[in-house]
Amino acid sequence: MLKRSHFKVKTLAYLLVLPQMLVTVVFFFWPALKAFYESFFIEDPFGIHHHFVWFRNFVELFHSSDYLHSLFITFVFSLAVTVLTLFGGLFFAVLADRVTKGRTVYQSLLILPYAVAPAIAGVLVRFLFDPAIGIFPYWLDKIGYHWNYNTHASQALFLVIITAAWQQISYNFIFYLASLKSLPHSVLEAASLDGAGPFRRFFTITFPMLSPITFFLVIINMLYAFFDTFGIIQVMTQGGPANATQTMVYKVYQDGFLGLDFGSSSAQSVILMLVIVVLTVIQFRYIEKKVHY
């Protein structure tokens, strides 16, 4: 949209958009196109041979059990993180919305995990669950459960899931609390006069009214689980044991920087771009609708 009252100095307008355009073209579009281009080539690690291979990198990916496994892991991981953070965030938001005393203190503490870098969060939780000295393995041992996430695939996956969820709960909490505050109070009061108790009011009025924000948070949480959890995995498990925590983003990094398989890594980047395009389009289509609603 353009203002009715506007300026017509073209050179100045170009100068104003230039900085952002330069960064966008050099560091966003060029790399993206390069990834796209490279995904059709096979290169040996020394960069001597460079063959155009059409879609072979993609075909090989979908025939590789490693890649299919990382797709599956990413799916389980993002689903679990999304569900846990939605419930956690909603739980705390509903409680914090109900209290009057100490409200600001509760709120401040609940948003703290957001400020912690994923890699730091990873190391904090790793310390609590370290098989040698962690407090949780110590307790688990007392009840006869053997904990070692360095060798147990499901334990490792569980650990990165709860770490990612720990961080992202704050985000969900902030958004749920903001939308709880903006709910029409007249409706809730009317229900209360009609004799609906707090639980009934929550399930029949509050919860359905929160469905737009829940949908938005599902997308945001999935984007978070896909892309922003690299640090957690790198610090806690490095994708192991036996690739049990190797998400798609982690595999791009491993194949590109450690395996030096640029063709395959680029093809994986292209697939990830498709994922994010789909998620973004869904999110924005929904927001368009919300505006009209």
Added chain:
Amino acid sequence: MLVDKHPFLRVATHVCLVVGILFLMLPIYFAFVASTHSLRDLLTAPIPFLPGKMLFHNYYTVLVKGAPKLGVNPVDRMLLNSFIMAMFIAVGKIVVSILSAFAIVYFRFPFRKLCFWMIFATLMLPVQVRIVPTFQIAASLDLLNTYTGLSLPLIASATATFLFRQCFLTLPDELCDAARIDGAGPMRFFWNVVLPLSKINIASLFVIMFIYGWNQYLWPLVATTSSKMSTIVLSMQKLATAADQIPQWNYIMAIAILALLVPLLVVLVMQRWFVKGLVDSEK
């Protein structure tokens, strides 16, 4: 605000909140406790539950003295690097975004729409999916191990541009008309009218972007090879994943606490702007 008359429910709400928050704070609390003990104290199970006496020693070691034999280098330089990187990213994002939003809303020029959609598209290209080629480009531009290299590839911001655009669209047209009648040029109008009116948005975006910048991990990991250019988060990770020795948990946790202290304080002190920025920029 509906106030319930069930005292039981009120007490239960507080109990749930306190227990839940204690549980959430557990990782941060134990990290702090670990940073105040000697490694020997931490290696005897169960780990101590209360702070010990080594607080000064541990923090002095990681900040100033270092422990070369254990691979612990002083991290004062890395704190500074993180700060510079976060500032460059936050200020850079705000400057490029406010300028392009101003151009898109207040100027008519060819390719205006194209510019807008190009900025929108950056939303779909997070650094994680373009990591390998971005690294190659930064390397060919000689940007590795520089502050410019650490911050520039992250500086474009669709969310900030949208937020400013949204804000400018709500400003009354009369402001611009009045400025033009008074003979003010576009930049004068930007400087004297638009910028002061954007103060709150700038503050909220700054908080969000500073934390985003400070907490960056993957990009600094590949864009720096010299330890002099490393960030605090990165040096914590290097110590924590060093393979050939027992992890120096006391020092690792001291560095972790230093690394999380700055964004934590920023969020606490600027909480109102932080929440506003987060909620507004996603609309």
